[in-house]
Amino acid sequence: MDPLERYEPILDDFEAFRAACERPLPSVVRVNRIKATREQATRAFDEENVEWTPREWNENVLEIEGKPGNTWPSFHGWTHGQEEVSSIPAFVLDPEPGERVLDSCAAPGSKTTQLAALMDDTGLVVANDSNLGRLSALRFNTERLGVTCAAVTNQDARNFSLKPFGLSAFDAALVDVPCSCEGTVRKNPTALDDWGLDHIEGVAGVQKGILRRAVQATREGGTVVYSTCTFAPEENEAVLDYVLAREDCRLVEYDIGLRSEPGLTEWHGDEFDESIRKAKRFYPHHNDTGGFFCAKLEVGQ
């Protein structure tokens, strides 16, 4: 069975969607403001004759020609190769310098380093991942990008303990959960090879546990951002619906400057909370990106 076919009823132009999924992704980097300004990074690209184009929605996200890793700005940690939609959740979270932020599923660290940069490398970003093997990539990236405000933990995010830090709550949490990765086919053509509804149901159970714990660990009035790189409503809207019914939190609107569709309120006979329309679905054919889902929540009523 073709896993993406089941989304035909909810898409505006299924053929354009299919065609976009078959094209490779453009090469995109994010400027790391801990080590350089956008002007320094683009001037260095100019000196190397690397062509760059800023993305309209965010001037610190640049499309470049060629491999992003083989440039002087990359060597210096001025830029970080990061898929365009993957930079959405940290911008939506929009942390302030000095805040204390949890990144529940942090490896390999693109979003951790982005959060640290948005905080001017001050405060505390707790970068957690349950997979010990993936922590080396996370640490490599935080160090290369010059992050000094991050702490790396190896816990199951479903029962994350704040004990090592003597904190009672975080100001915010980024919950970019492991998912069925349907939105990454442009980067990885074999992403859907192991696709199955039982896998989606299993991973959705884990996602619910991780999001619940992140909401509990965030202070009243704090922000939680939930994201996946998949289209599956079972892992997106259904997870939000489950957590909204059980934890003290609500969906809030946000603006990111990229084209998106609202979160679904119905899927295969299941109805979801009306407020889930405030979540956004990003489709490959709308912005020439990978697929993505992102919701912003506020803790407390």
Added chain:
Amino acid sequence: MSENGDDGTELATNDGQRFDRLPATEEDREVSGRASREEVLDWWDDRFGIPPETFEEASFWEKGKGKIWILDGDLESPVHIEALGMTFLRTRQRHWKPTTNAAQRFGRRATKNVVELDGEQARRFARGEDQEIEWDGDWGYLIAAHEIAGEIEPLGVGLFLHGELQSLVPGGRQRDL
């Protein structure tokens, strides 16, 4: 092996599995052989002319034998986690050695023991190659730098001995540019 502190009490040995904050000064030392915050700041000042104020907001930690980490802000010591801030400096050896990442992050403020490389030399350095260079300053660990986007930017740490600059860029950070 144990060592006695200034007041005659026995010093503890380093526990390499957890993060312990460095003592403020030598007088506050409770763990044998552990560098103090003051010594670390003095070392960067003496070796590279990076002023101690640079690190005013930071705390320093040891985890592993002689591996010093820098964290923005502070936490209650000790901390039992995987990583805390950035690896910063190697102590417990005769010549202290800064990390590549610390040199890149803080080396812009250095005023001495910075060797400026030209385009080809910088590319060789980034590939991890050793090379002969003209340098009549101190021997030992230097910050290698080059000009990019109109400014001098640190590439990493080099070891200068007998007319040769060894690139200490770790394998995973080396690039053919």
